[in-house]
Structures are given as C-alpha cells and as structure tokens.
Amino acid sequence: MxxxxxxxxxxxxxxxxxxxxxxxxxxxxxTGANCYAKAVPTAGEGGLAWGSSLSIAKQKSLNNCIRYAGRSGGTPSTCQVVLAECKK
Missing domain, CATH: 1.20.5 (Single alpha-helices involved in coiled-coils or other helix-helix interfaces)
Known part of the structure; x- marks a missing residue:
C-alpha cells in the first residue's frame, strides 16, 4: 500500500x-517567431533567440548573451550579433 x-x-x-x-x-x-539571431561575447557563452521580427530576435539574443556571458565568467559588454535571419 x-x-x-x-x-x-x-x-x-x-x-x-x-x-x-x-x-x-x-x-x-x-506566435510566428520565424526570425532568429545569435549574439556572442569575446569570452563566455553567447545567446540565441527567436522573435517575430529581426529586430526583436536581435535584441533578445543580445539580452541572452549579456546574461549568459556574465554567468559563465565571460565579458558581457562585448556581446555582438553575429547571425540574424528570418525563415522564408
């Protein structure tokens, strides 16, 4: 029992x-999240994000990069978007 x-x-x-x-x-x-972006710092982990527009995906990926780089001992201030595309 x-x-x-x-x-x-x-x-x-x-x-x-x-x-x-x-x-x-x-x-x-x-939700129509058909765009994505990848941001990476010079050191630490980067961030990938999806959004309904290219600008939203870029902003989300930068925010994720800053957060993850800080957590992984990297350099959040150096985050840059290196890839951004929308599905056709």
Whole structure:
C-alpha cells in the first residue's frame, strides 16, 4: 500500500510536465517567431533567440548573451550579433 501513492504522484508529475511541454510547443508554433539571431561575447557563452521580427530576435539574443556571458565568467559588454535571419 505504501508504494501506490508514490506511483500516483509520479504519474501526476509526468502528466503535468507533458501538458506543460505540449502547451509551450503549441504556443511557440503559433506566435510566428520565424526570425532568429545569435549574439556572442569575446569570452563566455553567447545567446540565441527567436522573435517575430529581426529586430526583436536581435535584441533578445543580445539580452541572452549579456546574461549568459556574465554567468559563465565571460565579458558581457562585448556581446555582438553575429547571425540574424528570418525563415522564408
């Protein structure tokens, strides 16, 4: 009897996670985020982002680069967009 509630909680957690992932995938597919940009610093981790326009994708990737470069011990002030495109 003691194993049954734990099993049920894992099943509930799995279903909740699956529902959240499915919801996120559906949301991104319908928002029209067809542009992407990649920004990198001279040291540390860069950032990739999607957006509904090229300018939004660039700004998001710069923000991500600044955040990730700072966390990885890099140089956030040197982030630059190196790639930006929109799907046709």
């Amino acid at each position: 003691t194993g049954k509630p734990a099993c049920q909680s894992w099943n509930l957690l799995f279903l909740l996670t699956l529902a959240l992932l499915t919801g996120c995938a559906h949301k991104s597919a319908t």
